[in-house]
Structure formats: C-alpha cells, structure tokens
Amino acid sequence: MQPERTRLAWRRTLLALTAVLLLQLRPAFTGRAVDAVLGGTAVAVWLAVLAADWRRATGAGPRRLAHWSMPLTALGAAGLALLGVAHVLGGVH
Template structure:
C-alpha cells in the first residue's frame, strides 16, 4: 500500500522540523543543566548553543523546503554529529555531578 506521492516532501519537511524541535529541547536542557555549575559548565553551555545554532542554520532550508541542494546534502551528517555531541555533553555534565 502506497500513499500519495505528493505528500512525501511534506512528510519529510515535517520530520526535519521535529528533529530541529528535539534538538532545541535538548539544547535548552543542557544549558539549564550547565548554568548551575562553574565556568567550565558555562563554556559547555555556550558550545551547546553554538552547535544548536549551526545545526539550525544547516537544517532550516531542508525543514522549510527552500534553498539550494548543497545545503540539503550536508544537513543529515551535521545533525548526526550534533546529536552525538549533545549526547557527549550530557554525559560530561552528568558525570561532573551537575543536577
């Protein structure tokens, strides 16, 4: 059973929007967790914000269905790298005893 092929681009855009929303939520939680600590934690929060901004910039065109093809080619690897980085930051912050 196949769906309407005209809806596939819309489903893809919605999936990318959900991905950006999830990364936004993780960034907010990491910043909140990091700001309860020392200077190193604040620097990690800044790194999380910069990573989020870079991912947002790279994926915005894909999530909205606008923009050049080259931007769409890099969005998946950058998102995977950002997700791995956020997981590592979370492990570091929790490992440091921040709650």
C-alpha cells in the first residue's frame, strides 16, 4: 500500500502545481511582455518538475538523478509561488 500512497501523493502535488501554472498563465495573454515572460518561466519550471517526477516514477534516465525529484519539486513549487507574487506585485489585470 505504501508505494501506491506515495504515487498518489506525487500525482496530487503535480495536479496542484498544474492548477497554479494555469492561474499564472491567464495574465500572460494580456499583451504585456512582463506577463508573457513570467508565464513562460512558469511553464519552464512546471516542465522541469514534471520531467523529474516522471523519471522518478518510471525509473527512466540515470539512476543518480532519482534522488533529485523531491528537492526539485520543492524548489519548483517555491518558484511558482514567487512567480505568483511577482504577478500580484506587478498588477495582474
């Protein structure tokens, strides 16, 4: 049961990060360059977390990178939070 609970926890984390990403992409279509750059950065962070978690879940890629998925996910979540703060401070429309 433990591996299944762990897999489901990782999926919930990715689902939450996906929801945050979608909220941050909404202002990217306002036409302001700053919002587009922040949205593109959010996509890049999300893709890095997704790739690391996929490698961990499937065992694909070098084994030495498997232990980096948790710190990368934490940094990715923190990075998306900081990008959200930048959107709010920049006056999201």
